[in-house]
Amino acid sequence: MSTQLDHEANVAGRGLTGDAAASGGAASARVLSGRSARELLASDQAHLWHPYASTTTPTPVHLVRDANRTLLDLEWLDSEGTTHRQWVVDAMASWWCMLHGYRNPVIVEALRRQAAELPHVMFGGLTHEPAIELGEVLAELAPADLNRVFLADSGSVSVEVALKMARQYDIALTRRSGTGRSPRTKIAALFGAYHGDTLGAMSVSDPVTGMHAMYAGAIPQQPFLRRPPVWDAGSDEVDAWIDEVDDQLCAARDEVCAVIVEPILQGAGGMYAWSPAALAGLRRITRNLDMLLIADEIATGFGRTGQLWGCDHARVVPDIMTVGKAMTGGSLTQAAVIATEQVAGTISEYTGALMHGPTFMGNPLACAASLASIALLRHGGWREQVNRVNRAFIEHGRGLNEMPGVTQFRVCGASASLEFDQPVSIPVATSIGLEHGVWFRPFGRLVYSLPPYVCTDDEIARICAAMAAIAEATGQ
Known part of the structure; x- marks a missing residue:
């Protein structure tokens, strides 16, 4: 198995194939059911208990309709009940685990084969x-x-x-x-x-x-x-x-x-x-x-x-x-x-x-x-990928240390964190991030990113711009 997967890794590298590659990663949305976002989110609130969350005063959740490479197709309701839908960069790599991006063909194929043999x-x-x-x-x-x-x-x-x-x-x-x-x-x-x-x-x-x-x-x-x-x-x-x-x-x-x-x-x-x-x-x-x-x-x-x-x-x-x-x-x-x-x-x-x-x-x-x-x-050249992400964070994060309310902007490998002098509002930071096409999940006094290694320079630039916008709003 490992020899075959090594070969596929060399061929597929970090990437996508077919229609997904042609569309730059944002493949056409796949609706899993005919239920609207409003219906699904209402059912979520009625039945599910999310991590680090209250059931009586829940923080807003966002519906994932699709995911591809570094992007999430999100749908959500704003405070006035209006539905929004947008492809956004996942700055969190799904809590730091999605190194190669979503729907990597090598991993998908390995799962398909194994499911057919011995799940x-x-x-x-x-x-x-x-x-x-x-x-x-x-x-x-x-x-x-x-x-x-x-x-x-x-x-x-x-x-x-x-x-x-x-x-x-x-x-x-x-x-x-x-x-x-x-x-x-x-x-x-x-x-x-x-x-x-x-x-x-x-x-x-x-x-x-x-x-x-x-x-x-x-x-x-x-x-x-x-x-x-x-x-x-x-x-x-x-x-x-x-x-x-x-x-x-x-x-x-x-x-x-x-x-x-x-x-x-x-x-x-x-x-x-x-x-x-x-x-x-x-x-x-x-x-x-x-x-x-x-x-x-x-x-x-x-x-x-x-x-x-x-x-x-x-x-x-x-x-x-x-x-x-x-x-x-x-x-x-x-x-x-x-x-x-x-x-x-x-x-x-x-x-x-x-x-x-x-x-x-x-x-x-x-x-x-x-x-x-x-x-x-x-x-697939993970070291080069991590070094590239590191350089992009350093380049596009210039000036974040000088913004009001920021105590430090830190970069370590393929990670970056913006620390504030006060706790960050998760709903506010999340909303500002989405306005800039980025998904964050802040905690405490931190807005941070451990993105997929396959993020492009432009996507890292977008993450840093969203951090700057959050800093501008938080420091006022």
């Missing part, structure tokens, strides 16, 4: 070729020594599995040592972190500025390390942070078994790019204290920061790595936890099985999509 089978006691090939590919792409792949359903689930691995590994170490010491159960994390919405993932997400404060009494209490210095911080500042973290973890060495970080770029915690030298220092500390380092590469992996993995910026190899989001090219949900043989072998020898088994683990459809997406990355 799903349980992974307990069974296996299949797409999962085996995906395991081979991930082990090959992962940093050195990471070669044991556990397939999961979603990013949050992969973080849960990684946390369980870390704790079970420490139990195994205590049994191996025979010293009778108590297993270490705490996982240290960074302030500003976001690792998911399940209970374990919430416990290692920022306890102050995160989205989980109301669950504080129900989740484990974990130690947090001060947010590292920024990307280009001086050596004195980085060294001071490393010394502080060393002291904190030394003091907690009897209870902390692992540290989890989003390498180089904290995502939903504020789009914060931090120092590679700080990550390298943290890796040295965890080795010295016999703590595992867990790299959450769900958002940063597969090239988003300009390197294949965020850890690559610091030439760091973690003990456990989680990946997800872009793994299937945004077509289906799938994630993975990749561990060293040392971690996997110690757990297995001294504690037996890893006690986790999602129903849809190793789903063949998702595995086929992941293989197709990774083939596109490997043979």
Whole structure:
């Protein structure tokens, strides 16, 4: 399968074929039913509960009629009940996962073939070729020594599995040592972190500025390390942070078994790019204290920061790595936890099985999509694409830092964020974005973009112009 997909990736590249290519990506709209937008949106409001939303005072939602390459065909009602319909650039890549754009023909064909052969089978006691090939590919792409792949359903689930691995590994170490010491159960994390919405993932997400404060009494209490210095911080500042973290973890060495970080770029915690030298220092500390380092590469992996993995910026190899989001090219949900043989072998020898088994683990459809997406990355010039998007953000974002109310405009790889000195109104920012032909989903004080890698320079320019318009309205 992988050989065929590699060939197709070379042929199809980033693109579309036939009518879609001829129309520049905005293929003619495909109406899925005869129901009007008004009818569908009314039913949505009556029955569906959207993420991070209230059912009694819901924020407006927009109906997706079609999607192609970097564009969404949206239909919505304004405050006066007038219907609007427009093709817009998806600045969010559907929460950062749609790397190759919508309806990529290589991924679509991989899904079609797999659906006709084996859409799903349980992974307990069974296996299949797409999962085996995906395991081979991930082990090959992962940093050195990471070669044991556990397939999961979603990013949050992969973080849960990684946390369980870390704790079970420490139990195994205590049994191996025979010293009778108590297993270490705490996982240290960074302030500003976001690792998911399940209970374990919430416990290692920022306890102050995160989205989980109301669950504080129900989740484990974990130690947090001060947010590292920024990307280009001086050596004195980085060294001071490393010394502080060393002291904190030394003091907690009897209870902390692992540290989890989003390498180089904290995502939903504020789009914060931090120092590679700080990550390298943290890796040295965890080795010295016999703590595992867990790299959450769900958002940063597969090239988003300009390197294949965020850890690559610091030439760091973690003990456990989680990946997800872009793994299937945004077509289906799938994630993975990749561990060293040392971690996997110690757990297995001294504690037996890893006690986790999602129903849809190793789903063949998702595995086929992941293989197709990774083939596109490997043979479609992802590094050149990311560098091009990066340059376009820098060029077209000039002047955003000087706009009223803006505290900082940041670019990291194929991502850009505009931070304000006050919270951003989601409805206002969304409306202004649509006026400029761009779909945003702001949060907190940020309007940000992690677009598909196949965005053109003109589309990045449109995203930056929409950011400027939001800044102009917000800063008044």
